Amino acid sequence: MVIVLSGGGTAGHINPALALAEELKRRDHQVLFAGTPQGVEARLVGQTDIPFTAFEASGFNRRHPASLAKGVAKIARSTAKAKKWFAEVKPDVVVGFGGYVCIPVARAAEQLGIPVVLHEQNSHMGMANQFLSKKAAAVALTYGECAGQAKGAGRVTVTGNPVRRSVAEASRAEGRRMLGIPEDDLMLLVFGGSLGARSINDAVVSLKQQLLGRPNLSVVHIAGPREYDRVAEALALTEDEKRHWQLLAYQDRMGETLAAADVIVSRAGATSLAEISALAIPALLVPYPYATEDHQTKNARSYVEAGCADWLADDQLAGAEFAAKLNRLLDDGQLRAQMTEAARRQPTVNAARNLADVVEESAKA
Known part of the structure; x- marks a missing residue:
């Protein structure tokens, strides 16, 4: 399978993605990463052998309405760019870990009929994951208490938060x-x-x-x-x-x-x-x-x-x-x-395997 991972903004979004990547590659899947060009994800993924493709995305300040317009325009442009990229790499599933960059990447997947899996690391779902969960094929959680925030998702399951093998x-x-x-x-x-x-x-x-x-x-x-x-x-x-x-x-x-x-x-x-x-x-x-x-x-x-x-x-x-x-x-x-x-x-020790199972099942559904 070809699997695209996406996340940005903080290392808390990227480290579990890289832990999942290790498990997916162990299962002989091809892993690609979509992130912002200047975010921490560009540096962290750049330290691995995972191909990285950059997409512009940013949040907005409610006190400055102009920032909302700029943010929406960036998402629209990046969604179109992601659709063209997907036509080339042909992913079987897209996995989002949070951060604004997940929005255009996941929306492009939705529009092309590619299943989207989301992973939430915290006990309160981030804005991007809450927004995208409405159409996600599956949402994987670290803490079960935020399951009610994943409204509309096809499947909600607690997998734990994946940890890289160098730590585990x-x-x-x-x-x-x-x-x-x-x-x-x-x-x-x-x-x-x-x-x-x-x-x-x-x-x-x-x-x-x-x-x-x-x-x-x-x-x-x-x-x-x-x-x-x-x-x-x-x-x-x-x-x-x-x-x-x-x-x-x-x-x-x-x-x-x-x-x-x-x-x-x-x-x-x-x-x-x-x-x-x-x-x-x-x-x-x-x-x-x-x-x-x-x-x-x-x-x-x-x-x-x-x-x-x-x-x-x-x-x-x-x-x-x-x-x-x-x-x-x-x-x-x-x-x-x-x-x-x-x-x-706790499920943490098996979290990468648990999440990889959810990703594979969603791709085959």
């Missing part, structure tokens, strides 16, 4: 060797997304002496490139302290880093949660409070209700509850074991 198959031993952390140490991993999170950084820095006072605790703290210098100055780690507290601006090898951890403090973005879930690491989640429709809080609550993690609102980080919740995770091995077992019951 990472080993604890390999991660510990890479980081130089003894096997019998308890490892706390702290990160706030690709750019970092100031509130999380500040909260962890405030617990420096308490954390360093714990025997056999190793902290790996990914502060983010924008935050690194400020956090390094605030921590002022001595050479001896650096043996127990690794401060990084970023980490390219997140699979191994996650696999090495015993406890994680992080945001609750779709990709971060999927990767934490795939490796079944106990976590304290701090949702980004300004995410669209507050979807990170909804993501976190769903994961916590499944017994896989604990969570805390961002505006509570400066209080005593953050230290209490973190210390409980670090101290209670039974609680961590329960969270790990609950995470292993």
